[in-house]
Amino acid sequence: MIDIDNLELSITDPESGTVKPVLKGISLSIQRGEAVGLVGESGSGKSMTLRCILGIEPRNSTVSGDIVFDGENLRALPAERMRRLRADKIALISQNPHAALNPVLPIETYLLEGMADAHRRNAQATRARAADMLEQVGIRSVDRVLKAFPHQLSGGMLQRVVIAGAISGKPGLLLADEPTTALDVTTQAEVAAILDEKRRDLGMSMIFVTHDLDLAAAVSDRLAVMRHGEIVEIGTPEQIRDSPQHPYTRMLMSIRPTLSGTPAGGTAYDGGSTAVGIPTGGGTAVARVSAAGNSASSVAAETQIGSTL
Amino acid sequence: MTSNESAVLGTQPAATPQRLPAAAGRLTSLRRRLGWVGIACAGIVAVVVLAALAGQFLVPYDPTVGSVTQRHLGYSAEHLLGTDQAGRDIFSRLLAGARTSLIGPLIVVITTAVAGSALALAAVWFGGKTDAFIGRVLDVLFAFPSLLLAILGVAIFGPGIVTASIALAVAYVPYSARVIRSVALRERNLPYVKAAELQGINGLTITLRHVLPNVWTQILTGSTINFGYAIVDLAALSFLGLGIQPPAADWGLMISNGQESLQQGFPEQSLYAGLCIVVTVAAMAYIGERLGGRAAAGRSKQ
């Protein structure tokens, strides 16, 4: 499906001219229908990896390496071909939906402009499909939501809209960049569950970026742990959980909140990184796992959140 | 001091690793703040200021006295830039005009800065009703386009550079007071000011000793920008015959005087005087923008 080979990225500061390496040789292969969780603290290069796949890395950055998607090298595609791939084959769900949607256009425009180009059907059919997509992600008052502007909807509602837009073209690859981090705790589980369910139904591949190890484990077939622009360990969630090989992974596992709500170990990792990089919502991580893992109803998820707090 | 310590204490490590000779260091920091264009602008401003200070001793001819036989002369060794419709030496008038063209704006800027910061600091320190009242008064002043307020002032107190300048300053005060107020408000809400207040230190002392120094940059950059506007607005008033009165040498007045000659095909005096204004204003605006931008950047970093 997608093969990332020795991807490197560095950013040049325009004023001082200093070059800062951000990605130091990322290699990662993802099979059709497979979900990979990309885990690490902020600044480890997770999001930047996704941006390289889409070709939207920041200005002043230098990229090398190959990203082969369905037989095409994304890093060497002509602009228009790359745009078609973004429109049809690769969809992004970003962290903050309120920033991702144009604030002065209604939801309807957001959905339709994403679909019109992908399918070129008549307007009425496209609109019906947009309404259908919203229903599929669990939105009931579809007409009201279609007419609403982004600021009138909650973060959770808006993230569902984004998911609806992302899966409407049945893309082969879903890139989720901390899709639940900006949401409030009660809706995080619901959104993660919907995303997971739709992905499995449609058989899409996914790269799920998060700093939340448990959430990643729940929605992914494999986990890749990133640190300082490198992938330090790849394995199934079970492998990572039961026998982490790299010291950094062990550290991540040890500071993970447990059911009792206190870090299990708390031993400092001596790799020179900043002290602790995994903020999680206390015991809620467990709730997310169960909710996302088998698409349990939000009521169940909330119940569990209540019991662990 | 290690970088760790400085992070804890919230201070910045020294910027320059090795000691430069003092003068060179100062030049480097000036260049970094203004850029080469900014230094050129500063040079232009320096020349204008010099002309304003010493111009009257350097003029080759009396700028206010002409001779009918010498009207509309072209360029020559005697008259570098020729003469105007009254036979006065244009170069001498430009040189002497620098003073009047700068004194007015200076009055405007100083009056604006003093009145604007006094109002802003009073509003911020006393807050509540005082703040609201000052806000209302400024709202009313905002309702007048600035040139209109200045013209109204001149209509009442009669034309002249001092009247025009003070009237213009009144028109500028609401703009400067509003900006300074917002900066001062942020400063006043900082913990150390609150702490000083809790220690029972007198409000005026805190305002003068802690708040004022921190809004100082804002006042300075605001004044630089206002200076440019004031040159243009005062020149407009002179142009309308409401500012400085003839036969004084003043750039705005020269443009106005030249209007008639211009229609007869002698645009020189208007053009030169106008260019003096444009170049001075553009240079000051550039410096103000650089300093303002830097000040803002410095703030956001903290």
Next chain:
Amino acid sequence: MRFLARRLSALVGVLLASSMIVFGALYLAPGSPEQFLVQGRTVSPEVLAAIRSQYSLDDPLPIRYWKWLSGLFTSDLGRSLLTQQDVGALIASRIPTTLSLAAFAAVLIIAFGVGLGILAGTRGGFAERIVIFASNLGIAVPTFFAALVLMSVLSVGLGWFPVFGAGDGVVDRIWHLTLPALALSLPAIAVVARITRTAIVDESESEHVLIAVARGLPKRIILWRHTVRNSLLPVSTAVGMQIAGLIAGAFVVEYAFTLDGIGALLVNSVQRKDFAVVQAIALIMVVAFGVVNLLVDLLYAIIDPRVRLEKGRS
């Protein structure tokens, strides 16, 4: 609606206060009101009596203000202290010139200010540098100097445009007003072009535009629907403020081109110390300034759904 009511009542309050300033200005002047109004001119006892009655100088101050204010509402602006002409009629005959000049300039500001700003913001490179340089220069050029340069080059030098007068008939009027409108709008065009460019550059770096790129939307849609359209929201406020500012700029340009607008009338009246006319025009300008600013705020509330819908709810 509550937003409109609140803004309207604020405007009325400010205008009332401004009218007191315009009214009270008379009493700030050195010397007695009569002395100030007459200004050393030799006048007959009848004229003096007329002036005393026009300003109700025999009544106490609040009543004087009230009479003056209620006179304004019945469009009785008093008589000129010099020519005894009815001030209302005098001003009414001058307003069309000022309005057409301001409207012309407003069109130029929108067309060239926004147009050049979009050009610089979307094209980048050479076009951008030219526009930035020209706008820096334009901001520093006083309107009256621009007026003289235009006059010197295009009227006196090349003879393309008339030197003064407002012209008769539509085409002739446009021809006569082209240079004045250009001079009047030049600094505003510079400011608007610069603000537009900055707004577009800022907007093109916003996250929703980045996401639009990531969604593979066509370039044209990203540029116009998401970048330019959004950046024009703050620009509309700036344009409105510049148009309101034309009111003050107009008298300089009218004076320079000897147009018979109310701005030139104001300047002449100040020069001739005809305070009745000065008061009336100052008041009209303040009202116009306030109304234009209010319209700008309302316009912004209408075109930005975030503001519109918030107000709708409250």
